[in-house]
Amino acid sequence: MPMTPTPKRVLPWLALPMQEWVRGYDRATLSSDLVAALIVTVMLIPQSLAYAALAGLPPQVGLYASIAPLLLYAVFGSSRVLAVGPVAVVSLMTATAIGDLAQAGSPAYGALAITLAFLSGGMLLLMGVLRLGFLANFLSHPVISGFITASALLIAAGQLKVILGLRVEGHNFFALVLGLLRHAADTHVLTAVLGLGTVAFLFWARRGVKPLLLRAGLGPRLADGLSRAAPVAGIAVTAALTWAGQWQAQGVRIVGTVPQGLPPFTLPAWDLALWQQLAVPALLISVVGFVESVSVGQTLAAKRRQRIVPDRELVALGAGNLGAALTGGFPVTGGFARSVVNFDAGAQTPAAGVFTAGGIMLAALLLTPALYYVPQATLSATIVVAVLSLVDLRILRSTWDYSRADFTAVVATLGVTLAVGVEAGLVAGVVLSLVLYLYKTSRPHIAEVGLVPGTEHFRNVLRHQVRVSPQLASLRVDESLYFANARVLEDRVNDLVATRPQLRHVVLQCSAINDIDASALESLEAIDHRLREAGLCLHLSEVKGPVMDRLQATGFLQHLSGRVFLSHFQAVTELTPEIAAVAA
């Protein structure tokens, strides 16, 4: 794999990243990009149709949404290999956001999808210009993980309905599963055979096709490329069978007529009341899409020692969604599967994306009549196989082992998403994880420490055999001090003073205190004041530079009843020499 030149410096923020790769573009890069584009195009055609169906939109909309966004991302994006277009979770969120406002498949529904893409694009662009990319960081990994898993299960359950040819209504996962079980007897057998057969074939194809092709004497590169065409093969075969048997007459639902032609020029609805209604879903779609896209982009960029610029990605994804809105599409983002395929197929520059867009455009112009007999159950089968790979229930086990707070966040996100819906689940997860974080920092670990004999180290008196003096108490606070936890320290010191009549000195070891806010400073002043009133002294040790700078700007250190020591050992040896003497 040829190494691309590494940029020597961070680009001035608004310069187009294109400049970086257009200059050195040569024949070898062109050939790599063209091969990658061909493979991605073949993979994208069925995927685009399927995700449009998942979003409740006509199939051609999936193709439209895979053209302009790819071109615009190539101009503005900072990743070399990210492929932008419809993805499963965002398609589900789109269906949820506009499902109650219009009948799926109707022109009004399409107009809503366009408006949603427009709003999402505008928000992403604005966040990029205002450099608000850090907001996405408030979606924790456990929340994202629980959300993606729950969304995948929701999508799979919804598609199973199509695969079995059932008409089940369900507002949440459990209602959907219950409905499927209750109406199982009404399964349309021919549809189910086609759909489940395709599912089985695709699961097998994941592992089975490549070795077969290799054994047949094909090169590994070609075998890999061909194995990715399994969904296309599945669609072609089931469409051919349906045509041969004219199964649509027997109730197998097919894609039907797909208009031929280039993407149309469209505009969003200029309706402020509607915008207000769609604002929250658009924001959630933007944030989820951004997080998914950036994590894919970062993973792939790092493999070649390249980098992506998150705020730049916001601009590029914003442009992509605005592009989708202007060309009859729906909300898009950088997809995991297609980007990895693009990378593995050897794409070197965003030109591969431009070529892919060209390929999809040709498909929209020429190929749509061939889609007439494709059974909807086959498209659903490709979705089910794709999304089930997103289900990751191991996160429950790993967070349980690692951190109960994270486990709680996963369970809440997963549970609320399945039981109520994608938007409620996401909001519940974010709010809960913030509340748990604040709760944790509001109850900091405060250890009373003593001298480990023969050393200058101090350790928790509850865990180690250490030397302490009844005249001196050493407290180590393992958290920055701020308003939510400052009083915990006050309470702890008050306890010490009330319960140890011999106490004369309290020393705070500040090595883990990264910040002291105004509330905590007042608490320290209150502690110092109370200690002084009771005839005791408050000392500090190992205060960090930046914290010391700020304390020195106040009167606190001048009025402190005790002193500030460089090291905790120094504090203890000077204040209670007998302890140090015994230790030495």
Next chain:
Amino acid sequence: MPMTPTPKRVLPWLALPMQEWVRGYDRATLSSDLVAALIVTVMLIPQSLAYAALAGLPPQVGLYASIAPLLLYAVFGSSRVLAVGPVAVVSLMTATAIGDLAQAGSPAYGALAITLAFLSGGMLLLMGVLRLGFLANFLSHPVISGFITASALLIAAGQLKVILGLRVEGHNFFALVLGLLRHAADTHVLTAVLGLGTVAFLFWARRGVKPLLLRAGLGPRLADGLSRAAPVAGIAVTAALTWAGQWQAQGVRIVGTVPQGLPPFTLPAWDLALWQQLAVPALLISVVGFVESVSVGQTLAAKRRQRIVPDRELVALGAGNLGAALTGGFPVTGGFARSVVNFDAGAQTPAAGVFTAGGIMLAALLLTPALYYVPQATLSATIVVAVLSLVDLRILRSTWDYSRADFTAVVATLGVTLAVGVEAGLVAGVVLSLVLYLYKTSRPHIAEVGLVPGTEHFRNVLRHQVRVSPQLASLRVDESLYFANARVLEDRVNDLVATRPQLRHVVLQCSAINDIDASALESLEAIDHRLREAGLCLHLSEVKGPVMDRLQATGFLQHLSGRVFLSHFQAVTELTPEIAAVAA
């Protein structure tokens, strides 16, 4: 001042604190408590009337609210000297909470005040039983300070209206002040002379009375006690003048008939819709009352090396408010002024509170006819003088100097409270301070550090002349790693890798990392994975014990591309010996 015996251990949580002081109660303590009770009673009578008026309630309600709560606090409270009853800010919040629901002074209004006290009492009790006292910590000092100052200004502006005999309506501070200016010409001159005269007298009395009495040959203790009776003297003199001149006939509004007798037995309204309406105000009143009470209690307890138990205080304040609700009162809390007076007057045990309650009860039985001619403007004058001492605008300057985040929280709380109201101001302050805290922790200080020549210390490369190697980058993160900041570290490392082609090792100095949550662990895994893909190694140094324990429970350390070093110096000397050699 005799020292009270210090409790030797933390009490079992639900044992009554009474047991602690009842056992050793003797004649000397009784005499101290009786003297303190007498002084506090004299001070409380005008204060109770005034705060009842501020809350929009008849004067006797202020007396009622000063009896049962004092008795109940004596049984359940953990502070020896806290005096519970009506206070300025809580009275204002009461008026705000129920002002829109009924006409001030009407029986329906009184029933609402009782219901509010009942709800607040129930909430406090519940928070105490569930040990949720830490929730109050989320009210930061700047927010409390801004809130108290704004409330005091609001109260003063509202009382000025009474002092000037004007009828001005205003929903916020600015409207109120504007109304006062606009209607200034309608000032009722006689009322204004009485009111402003009392204000002037009370301001003078604060400093002027005690030296006068001392010069007149009185003992310092007696002089101090008498100087606290200034409000009573002001009320007596203005009432006598009003009676002599029969000024009520000339438009001076007087207190009028105050029913004589013991507090009535009352019950709250059992109306769930009303409870829902009052729930948020009751919660805010509970939290503000609790914070005020605990901070007073802690300050006074520490002076005698005693301690108070915050969760126990919740129970005691809850009982006090329930008591107020059952005896025709309104929301109460531990007051600053009366508690300090009680302490200074030598109260030793909560028995002083019991005696004070007895004194107020006698006043309610016998003294109320004497209140007939008290001008309302005089009561308002005592409030204005009391609340203006709560105004502290220096907090603006001190937070501006110390921390812009804290300054922003003060300004927002102050501004929203003045412009919109007490509830909105408090909520805005809490939410904003949490958002600012999260924002700060989401952008941690990450320093690239280098070796200070001739030492084993590492310092920021941007601030100090240090030695670094092009093969090794040392990063020190000054914050615990959690979901909101983990990606910042990822970005920083990605930047390093992309911009330094010679780089081979990245070492994270973890001395300030108190916790690593599951998201941050995944980020570290992603960083490690990307570094490995690019041919680099990730190392850690100075990882804390508890953090190391948790990391060891995962597979992270086994798969780490680099090593974990005890000290950062060790890491650098082993990985890039040439740097250490030059340094030595």
